[in-house]
Ligand SMILES: Nc1nc2c(ncn2[C@@H]2O[C@H](COP(=O)(O)OP(=O)(O)O)[C@@H](O)[C@H]2O)c(=O)[nH]1
């Protein structure tokens with residue numbers, strides 16, 4: 001009989017809440033033994049997905065059955081024809097959500113260890129695509145929102161969707177494109193669950209780029225790190241907009257760079273090329289506005305007029321030209337700017353439980369499969385989707 005394993009899914013250290021996973025043949029039996037539900041007793045056999053509120057020892061916890069997804073087993077790669085085991089048996093996985101204090105977490109884990117569970121620290125697994133990989137990613141998630149998306153994939157959302165599409169490709173191919181399109185729509189999000197979106201603040205000198213970066217970083221209280229740079233370097237700050245991780249990069253203006261060594265210009269240009277979004281800042285008090293160069297694709301350009309606090313005689317509202325009017329000094333227009341940035345980066349946020357190709361490699365595979373299917377190459381799409389289940 002295989003082991004029942006207890007592991008901490010959330011990052012080590014103190015957090016608001018922690019998630020302890022118990023997975024294996026005895027998971028449900030031990031949950032019933034250790035957990036005291038606040039309401040009616042736990043059923044004899046586990047039910048998938050509902051959760052129970054109650055206590056474990058003296059601590060209040062939430063207990064949930066998250067499915068037949070044992071850590072380290074290739075269940076995500078199982079063929080779609082195989083019925084998934086429901087409830088009890090060798091694959092039951094239970095989650096205990098408890099207070100995130102170290103003492104509480106330790107105590108909860110030790111209860112399961114005392115009853116014969118093996119404690120495993122979900123570190124680099126070196127195994128193929130399985131739930132351990134998602135645990136590793138989960139520990140690197142920069143925000144709660146990205147962690148929630150990764151947790152959904154850990155519970156099988158992505159693997160189930162891929163298996164369903166493979167099934168359609170084989171049996172009812174006309175149904176497949178719509179589902180694959182839906183999955184491919186979330187590929188950009190999947191590329192940015194760990195790595196932040198790159199938002200570059202660009203424009204001529206003295207328009208208020210650095211002030212705007214400070215205003216945005218100050219508005220969002222989640223400054224993660226600050227990388228100081230020389231005049232030649234871009235200076236960046238990691239923040240989150242509405243739970244989406246963003247690296248905000250303050251370039252030395254392209255014109256500023258002209259007076260410097262060529263590496264400065266190259267750096268600014270490279271930042272612009274790699275950017276997911278470019279905030280092009282203009283000075284509303286300047287006699288002449290300096291427009292963004294045509295090199296920057298329109299799709300990733302967001303034009304901003306700064307210094308609204310000292311602007312007079314606005315003949316026409318800047319909104320009319322699709323630009324945002326802000327003041328980095330007074331903060332006016334900053335909430336609207338944050339909303340616009342969020343909307344541009346993630347126009348369609350996934351609903352809870354959605355399947356998301358959750359690594360850059362899976363995002364590539366899904367997009368390639370989508371393109372192949374759109375071109376009628378069913379075999380290639382099938383092969384690419386199968387690859388999704390093998391490795392990330
Ligand atoms: N009145 C006003 N001054 C601003 C505003 N934003 C920046 N400034 C001023 O404009 C000057 C240039 O700002 P800075 O952020 O260094 O511009 P950068 O060269 O584009 O990074 C500084 O004196 C700022 O205080 C604003 O919204 N209103």
Ligand SMILES: [Mg+2]
Pocket residue numbers: 209210211252
């Ligand atoms: Mg500056």
